[in-house]
Amino acid sequence: MDAKTKYGIKGAEDFLRSVRQNEFVIYLQPKFDTQTEKIVGAEALIRKQIQNKLIMPDQFIPFYEKTGIITKLDMFVLEEICKLQKKWKEEKLPLLPISINESRHHLKNKNHIVELQEIVTKYEARTDLIELEMTENTVIEDILVAKNAAESVKKLGFIVSMDDFGTGYSSFNILKDIEIDILKMDKTFFKDLEKNERARIIIETIVKMCKRLQIKTVAEGIETKGQMDFLKQVECDVVQGFYFSKPLTIQEFEEKFLKNMEKL
Ligand code: C2E
Ligand code: MG
Ligand code: MG
Numbered sequence: 001m002d003a004k005t006k007y008g009i010k011g012a013e014d015f016l017r018s019v020r021q022n023e024f025v026i027y028l029q030p031k032f033d034t035q036t037e038k039i040v041g042a043e044a045l046i047r048k049q050i051q052n053k054l055i056m057p058d059q060f061i062p063f064y065e066k067t068g069i070i071t072k073l074d075m076f077v078l079e080e081i082c083k084l085q086k087k088w089k090e091e092k093l094p095l096l097p098i099s100i101n102e103s104r105h106h107l108k109n110k111n112h113i114v115e116l117q118e119i120v121t122k123y124e125a126r127t128d129l130i131e132l133e134m135t136e137n138t139v140i141e142d143i144l145v146a147k148n149a150a151e152s153v154k155k156l157g158f159i160v161s162m163d164d165f166g167t168g169y170s171s172f173n174i175l176k177d178i179e180i181d182i183l184k185m186d187k188t189f190f191k192d193l194e195k196n197e198r199a200r201i202i203i204e205t206i207v208k209m210c211k212r213l214q215i216k217t218v219a220e221g222i223e224t225k226g227q228m229d230f231l232k233q234v235e236c237d238v239v240q241g242f243y244f245s246k247p248l249t250i251q252e253f254e255e256k257f258l259k260n261m262e263k264l
Contacts, residue, residue, distance in 0.1 A: 010067070011063055011064055011066065011067025011068075011069045012067065012069050014060075014063075015064060015069045015072060015073060018048060019076065023048045023049055023050055024046060024047075024048060024049075024073070024076065025046075025047050025048070025049045025054075025249070026044050026045070026046060026047075026077060026080050026081070026250060027044070027045045027046075027047055027247035027248060027249060027250075028042040028043070028044060028045075028098070028247060028248055028249075028250060028253040029042060029043045029045060029240060029245065029246065029247035029248070030042050030240070030244065030245050030248070030253070030257060031043065031218065031238050031239065031240045032238065032239050032240070032244050033237070033238060034219075034228075034231050034232055034235070034236050034237060034238060034239050035232060035235075037244075039096065039257050039261070040096070040097075040238060041096050041097040041098060041099065041131070041238075042096060042097075042098050042099070042253065043098070043099045043100075043101075043133070043240065043247075044077055044080075044081055044098055044099065044100045044101075045057065045101075045247045046061075046073065046077055048060060061073075065103060065104075065105070068105050070103040070105055071103060071105045071106055071109065071112075073103075074100065074101065074102055074103055074106065075115055075119065077100050077101075078100055078116070078119055078130070079119050079123075081098050081100055081125075081130065082119055082120060082122070082123035082125040082130075083123060084098070084250065085098070085123070085125055085126065085129065085130075086123050086124070086125070088258065093254070093258045093259070093261075094258055094261045095126065095129055096129070096257075096258070097128075097129045097130070097131055097159065098129065098130060098131070099130075099131035099132070099133050099159075099161060100130065100131070100132060100133065101133050101135075101163065102132050102133060102134050102138075103138075104134075104135070104137070104138035104141065106149070107134075107138065107141075107142070107145050107146055107149045108142075108145055112149070113152045113153070113156070116153065116156060116158070117156060120156070126157075127156050127157035127158045128157050128158075128159065130158055130159065131158070131159040131160070131161050131181075131182065132153055132158050132159070132160055132161070133161045133162075133163040133184065134146065134149075134150070134160070134161070134162060134163065135162070135163045135164045135167075135168075136162055136163070136164050136165050136166070136167060136168045136170060136174070137164070137167070137168040139162065139174050139178065140168055140169060140171055140174065143171075143173065143174060143177055143178070146174075146178060147177050147178045150178050150179065150180065151179075154179070154181075159181045159182065160178075160179075160180050160181050160182070161180060161181060161182035161183065161184055161218070162174065162178075162180050162182070162183050162184060163184045164184065164186045164220075165183050165184060165185050165186060165206075166185055166186040166188060166189050167186045167188060175209075175213060175215070180215060181215065181216060182215065182216045182217075182218055183206070183210055183215050183216070183217050183218070184218040184220050184240075185203065185206065185217060185218065185219050185220060185236075186220055186221070187220050187221020187222075187241070188221075189202070189203055189219075190203075190219060190221060190222060190227050193226070193227055193230055194224075194226045194227075194230075200230065200234075203219075203230075203231075203234060203236070204234040207234050207235060207236050208234075211235075216237045216238065217236045217237050217238070218236075218237065218238040218239070218240060219231050219236050219238070219239045219240070219241070220240050220241065221240075221241050221242075222239045222240065222241030222242075222243045222244070223241055223242050223243050224243060225243070227241075227243070228243055
């Protein structure tokens, strides 16, 4: 048995065992309107909980990526988010848009659109409140495939965003060819913002360009008031980061945000 097959079987076994034992837990990290600082949505981030130990995605996602089983994990997350939307509807809580991360493995899978459709139909989910995040690196691998995938999911009503923009060989061709709705600028852009004028000019220009392209901008990994003040000034639309909140359990998220918001 070659290493790949061995990994494949091991990865699949590990994933199925974790599902059976209810080890996967979804955390939600809130996103805020930059100007009003009001909550406007959240990102679903997966963790494994084994007894009292929380295992972060960098400990298992690379392994699942290698084996391809990551697609099953992403569909598991989508299904859980659809269930959550249904629960919020029933409890008459505000329905906030939630983003989920999509692995590169989905792009070439022709069955993916059918899978997405089956899940949202099963839960009568509102796809206009579900955002699918593709990473910049995924898109750059094959722009044509990514373009077709984005068009297909947009036909189902999903919001499409590009995650981790600025971590790869950022190609502006992507923005020319693919009609994404949201651009998430990676935290590395904002690291030394206060000392680095060039970084400030680049961010300001990206935000301006996105406005003209009608793409919403999200700044990721915001940790300081200085970063926040700058993003307000350049009119970036949305911020996500520890400055406001770390990722929370669903229960914490509901208590802290949804139950305090005006009922719809
Ligand atoms: P990502 O999608 O870019 O998610 C943002 C990551 O930045 C999260 O790490 C979040 O906790 C972290 N973060 C948020 N605010 C701050 C901040 O102010 N400072 C710093 N230093 N970090 C911040 P996390 O949860 O460890 O996830 C890491 C990556 O794992 C995600 O990056 C995403 O690529 C991947 N991932 C997580 N859940 C899933 C999933 O369900 N499916 C797939 N395919 N990938 C996932
Ligand atoms: Mg993400
Ligand atoms: Mg990111």
